[in-house]
Amino acid sequence: xxxxxxxxxxxxxxxxxxxxxxxxxxxxxxxxxxxxxxxxxxxxxxxxxxxxxxxxxx
Amino acid sequence: xxxxxxxxxxxxxxxxxxxxxxxxxxxxxxxxxxxxxxxxxxxxxxxxxxxxxxxxxxxxxxxxxxxxxxxxxxxxxxxxxxxxxxxxxxxxxxxxxxxxxxxxxxxxxxxxxxxxxxxxxxxxxxxxxxxxxxxxxxxxxxxxxxxxxxxxxxxxxxxxxxxxxxxxxxxxxxxxxxxxxxxxxxxxxxxxxxxxxxxxxxxxxxxxxxxxxxxxxxxxxxxxxxxxxxxxxxxxxxxxxxxxxxxx
Amino acid sequence: xxxxxxxxxxxxxxxxxxxxxxxxxxxxxxxxxxxxxxxxxxxxxxxxxxxxxxxxxxxxxxxxxxxxxxxxxxxxxxxxxxxxxxxxxxxxxxxxxxxxxxxxxxxxxxxxxxxxxxxxxxxxxxxxxxxxxxxxxxxxxxxxxxxxxx
Numbered sequence: 001x002x003x004x005x006x007x008x009x010x011x012x013x014x015x016x017x018x019x020x021x022x023x024x025x026x027x028x029x030x031x032x033x034x035x036x037x038x039x040x041x042x043x044x045x046x047x048x049x050x051x052x053x054x055x056x057x058x
Numbered sequence: 059x060x061x062x063x064x065x066x067x068x069x070x071x072x073x074x075x076x077x078x079x080x081x082x083x084x085x086x087x088x089x090x091x092x093x094x095x096x097x098x099x100x101x102x103x104x105x106x107x108x109x110x111x112x113x114x115x116x117x118x119x120x121x122x123x124x125x126x127x128x129x130x131x132x133x134x135x136x137x138x139x140x141x142x143x144x145x146x147x148x149x150x151x152x153x154x155x156x157x158x159x160x161x162x163x164x165x166x167x168x169x170x171x172x173x174x175x176x177x178x179x180x181x182x183x184x185x186x187x188x189x190x191x192x193x194x195x196x197x198x199x200x201x202x203x204x205x206x207x208x209x210x211x212x213x214x215x216x217x218x219x220x221x222x223x224x225x226x227x228x229x230x231x232x233x234x235x236x237x238x239x240x241x242x243x244x245x246x247x248x249x250x251x252x253x254x255x256x257x258x259x260x261x262x263x264x265x266x267x268x269x270x271x272x273x274x275x276x277x278x279x280x281x282x283x284x285x286x287x288x289x290x291x292x293x294x295x296x297x298x299x300x301x302x303x304x305x306x
Numbered sequence: 307x308x309x310x311x312x313x314x315x316x317x318x319x320x321x322x323x324x325x326x327x328x329x330x331x332x333x334x335x336x337x338x339x340x341x342x343x344x345x346x347x348x349x350x351x352x353x354x355x356x357x358x359x360x361x362x363x364x365x366x367x368x369x370x371x372x373x374x375x376x377x378x379x380x381x382x383x384x385x386x387x388x389x390x391x392x393x394x395x396x397x398x399x400x401x402x403x404x405x406x407x408x409x410x411x412x413x414x415x416x417x418x419x420x421x422x423x424x425x426x427x428x429x430x431x432x433x434x435x436x437x438x439x440x441x442x443x444x445x446x447x448x449x450x451x452x453x454x455x456x
Contacts, residue, residue, distance in 0.1 A: 246433065
């Protein structure tokens with residue numbers, strides 16, 4: 001079993017390996033979060049527009 | 059058969075279907091990512107030549123595969139929209155583009171981070187790297203076209219033509235390492251029965267690829283739902299949905 | 307012909323046309339799309355002699371001579387048919403080893419020695435743990451390549 005420090009050192013390639021994984025994490029998480037938030041926002045604005053429209057119209 | 063397809067491909071049906079399926083896909087993807095990350099970072103041994111730096115493969119290769127796969131999905135959906143005038147085709151194509159662009163970006167960036175320590179350079183203009191960069195430009199061009207053309211139907215048509223024309227780039231990316239001399243090495247997995255990779259390294263790679271693929275499918279469904287809502291915002295079913303109980 | 311058939315045909319023709327056009331263009335620029343020349347190309351006089359070009363091949367085992375006082379290095383590059391001697395001064399990539407595939411960028415001197423400005427390592431598509439590599443008879447990275455007979 002490797003030690004934890006050894007694991008994080010990645011045989012001297014820590015910068016390259018961990019920045020690749022970090023970059024992937026950022027891109028993938030953004031990929032998931034952004035459309036979910038957009039969907040919630042869309043439904044909310046559409047809902048308020050429809051209800052607002054109803055109140056104004058006779 | 060065709061009737062049933064048309065019913066399924068109608069926006070309200072697809073929206074309901076996407077809503078049902080996406081949580082499951084997110085769940086499966088999360089499990090696959092957990093397994094794939096453990097496999098790639100801990101279980102797989104270091105490479106005999108490249109040492110630990112080769113672990114970048116578990117991000118780089120799934121991203122690169124997905125960048126081409128998503129493009130084919132986008133072009134096929136665009137073609138379906140163009141030929142059969144199926145609205146869902148246009149919608150799915152539009153939802154694919156940002157995802158494909160992000161995978162292409164990841165493939166290029168992680169390739170660069172891998173190339174620096176191993177090859178000795180961040181970037182070279184060889185056929186493989188250049189054709190992958192062109193793929194990124196195709197995605198960005200598609201997205202620019204979508205935001206530049208106001209009329210959604212016209213935008214979808216123009217985008218589909220661009221996507222279909224760009225399909226010629228996909229075999230070029232794939233075969234570039236065979237057709238020309240490149241700094242990038244040849245394909246590791248051309249056939250599954252005898253890949254040039256040890257099985258202990260291959261299994262995590264396949265796991266990560268499946269994780270990326272399911273994540274793509276899940277996010278594509280969410281993006282498609284958003285596009286459906288925008289496309290159909292003046293229809294009754296969307297109005298009902300937006301004022302329905304689940305929203306607030 | 308139904309309108310749908312017609313659209314299908316137009317798209318099919320568009321794709322076929324693009325395919326043919328691309329194939330022709332790639333054929334025309336074939337030489338320029340090659341990232342490097344092989345030692346055989348160089349010995350056959352196919353490489354440009356006035357300007358810089360790249361040469362790719364395997365570093366012949368036992369051919370690497372390092373200077374003791376500076377970073378200068380000289381080695382023989384082979385494609386298993388022909389050889390070219392390369393001279394370089396600078397930092398070599400981690401993967402530079404005897405038997406390794408490399409790509410060097412520089413100019414061919416009048417003495418037939420390639421003066422490199424940059425040396426990049428090219429690795430192959432095989433990935434395996436060190437134990438497996440040893441069992442398969444790769445003691446180092448592909449050190450099996452030996453100097454070919456002159």
